Amino acid sequence: MEHYYFTSESVTEGHPDKLCDTISDRILDECMKQDKESRVAVETFASKNTITIAGQITSNASINVEEMVRDTIREIGFDNSQTDIDYRNCEVHINITRQSPDIAMGVDVGGAGDQGIMFGYACDETDNYMPYALEMAHRLAKRLTEVRKKEEIPYIRPDGKTQVTVEYENNRPKRIETILISTQHTEETLMEQLKKDLMEKVIKTVIPAEMMDPKTNIYINPTGRFVIGGPLGDTGLTGRKIIVDTYGGYSRHGGGAFSGKDPSKVDRSAAYMLRHIAKNMVANGLAKACEIQVSYAIGMREPLSIWVNTFGTGKKTEEELVKDIREKFDLTPEGIIKYLALKQPIYSKTTNYGHFGKDNLPWEKIMNW
DSSP states (O other): OOEEEEEEEEEOTTSHHHHHHHHHHHHHHHHHHHOTTOEEEEEEEEETTEEEEEEEEEOSOOOOHHHHHHHHHHHHTOBOTTTSOBTTTOEEEEEEEOOOHHHHHHHTTTOBSSOEEEEEEEESSSTTSOOHHHHHHHHHHHHHHHHHHTTSSTTEEEEEEEEEEEEEETTEEEEEEEEEEEEEEOTTOOHHHHHHHHIIIIIHHHSOGGGOOTTOEEEESTTSOOOSOHHHHSOEETTOOHHHHTTTTSSOOOSOOOTTBOTTSHHHHHHHHHHHHHHHHHHTTSOSEEEEEEEEOBTOSSOSEEEEEOTTOOSSOHHHHHHHHHHHOOOSHHHHHHHHTOSSSOGGGTSSSOSSSOTTSGGGOOOOO
16 A cells, blocks of 8 residues: 655745746746737846846837836735735836847747647546645645735735645545745734634644544644744745646646746747647546656757657557557647647746646646647
């Protein structure tokens, strides 16, 4: 009997890295809304009360970047430079150029915008074919934001993290071993009140009762204080939460981040396509779990390689599944963009609580294999 523990984490939209991801994706969406052929690669850096936007945009779109930055910070809920960042008086630095002609030369003819390796994954542990520990961590983080914005717990602030450890038996989730929540709060908050409220209004509303028992460890703000948060507590940078964004460590990762990149960047679009293929393999009963890798070269249309692993659960050989993929799907950058309809402003939907497992995204649709 195989027995082990596995842990995944998530973060709220007020985490400094996610603040940066959100700003980058909102700039991308506005560009795509005005000009679907936009080429965007935008990074955001947050430190103290300062936001820096840098990168490349080639687009006919006309956007007010500083206004978008301040609106995003305000919507997330940051309004205090003494504890995190203030949308009203923070500094905004902008350094945006056009896409390099050397990169454009390859993308213009339908090739990949860079070399790289991408992975996709799915498993049958949850209804949305995502790993169980990550799904629970995402739900806890999302619930933290909900109770803050609805003022069910009015004294918590935007920055926060969650972490869930799951006990597995015979490769199936058996119970939750540990739940960890760290959330920013106001200066006057009493820890006992915080722990009580998070237990009743967050943990118990998210985690199935049958998955917890008296031995489940629950840690809430283990340092005892989390007043300073956001970019004042830690710097933020686009693309630093790639494991949170994907599969919580259950699958390998090629290293390329998603946010702020238009779909000509295969770091993003190919990873979305591989999730679609892996999910459909599992949803159609071809495997209980599936991981897929592809590789690309800059300027070249077709992937250099395709690899499939079903962890011994496949109904077909992995060589047969690779053949199926090649026959069913166009994995050129143009083919992926067309198949998933990626030239539209959908990217802000992906930024927080994972890019996968959400029903309203095109790569999550289930087809007949």
